[in-house]
Amino acid sequence: MLLHFVGMKTLYLQHHKLTLRFDPALSCVGHDEVLLKIRLAGICGTDLALFNGYANFNGVPGHEFVAEVVETGSEVDANLKGRRVVAEINQWCGECDQCARKHYSHCLNRRVIGIRDHQGCFAEYLMVKANTLHIISDSIDDRQAVFIEPLAAALRIVEQLQSHDYRDIMLIGAGRLGQLIARVMILQEKPLTVVVRHAQQRQLLQRLPLDCIDESAVEVNMVDVAIDATGQPSGLALALHALRPQGVCVMKSSYPAPITVDLTRLMIDEIELIGSRCGPFSSAIEMLENGLKVLIKPLEF
Ligand SMILES: [Zn+2]
Ligand SMILES: [Zn+2]
Structure with missing residues (x-):
C-alpha cells in the first residue's frame, strides 16, 4: 500500500x-x-x-x-x-x-x-x-499521553520491587524521569527521600508526601531501596553508598560510556543491583485515567 x-x-x-x-x-x-x-x-x-x-x-x-x-x-x-x-x-x-x-x-x-x-x-x-x-481514550489529552512511555518505565520499578521486602526508598535524580518515578513511588506508601540538584526540581516536588535533600546529606545505611535516575555514574555510586546491608539498588540510568563503580560492597553487604528499563504501558494508561493526571500536571509544558 x-x-x-x-x-x-x-x-x-x-x-x-x-x-x-x-x-x-x-x-x-x-x-x-x-x-x-x-x-x-x-x-x-x-x-x-x-x-x-x-x-x-x-x-x-x-x-x-x-x-x-x-x-x-x-x-x-x-x-x-x-x-x-x-x-x-x-x-x-x-x-x-x-x-x-x-x-x-x-x-x-x-x-x-x-x-x-x-x-x-x-x-x-x-x-x-x-x-x-x-x-488512548479522550480522557487523556496529548500533553498527558506523551508521558505514557516514561511513566511505564517508572512503573517497571514497582513491578521489580514487588517481591522485595523494604521499608523506605531513596530516589537520586529529579529530572523528568525522576519526577515521574517520585510520583509513582509515593503511591507505595513508604517513606521516600529524593536527592535533588536544582531548585526547580525541588519546586516540582513540593506538596508531594516526600522529603527532598541535597546530595551532601546522603549518608551510609539510610535506606533499603535506592534508585539512580541521574544518568550519571556518580548517581549510581551515591545509591550504593546510601543503602543498608541487603538493600536493593535500582539502576534506571543509561550511561553514554562504560563507567567505573566500586562494586565490592555488593558482595560484602549482599546488596542486589537491579537493571530497570521499559515498563507496562497498559498500567501507565490506567494510572493516567485514574487520576495520576493531577500529579503530572505541573510537569506539562
Ligand atoms: Zn525516554
Ligand atoms: Zn522476539
Missing part, C-alpha cells in the same frame, strides 16, 4: 549532529503494520544520551509520542484508522524464545523506536507493528 505522501520532514541524528531533513522515500505499510501521523513527541534523557553517542544510533531519534493511525496494513483492523494511539517502544518479533515467554521487551530480535534499528518519532510519520499499539 502506498503512502499518501511523497516524503516527510524528519530530525536526523548522524555523528552526534541533529539536522532537519526531508526524506523523499516512498514506502509500503507492511501487512502487520500501521502508519502513524505524529501528534506530539517528548524529549527525554535517553535522547540526550543518544546525541552524546549512547547506543551508537544514527537515524531519526525519539520514542515518546502520541499519534494518529492514518493507514493500516492488509492484516490489521482497518477500524484503527483515525484512532489516537501510543506504541510500545520495543518492536518485537513474536517468534523468538523471549516472545514465546511473553517477555516482549526482551525480544531477542527487538528493534527499538528511535534507539535501535528503528526510525523514531521526531518525524511527521512513523511505521510500527500494529500489535504494539495502545488506543
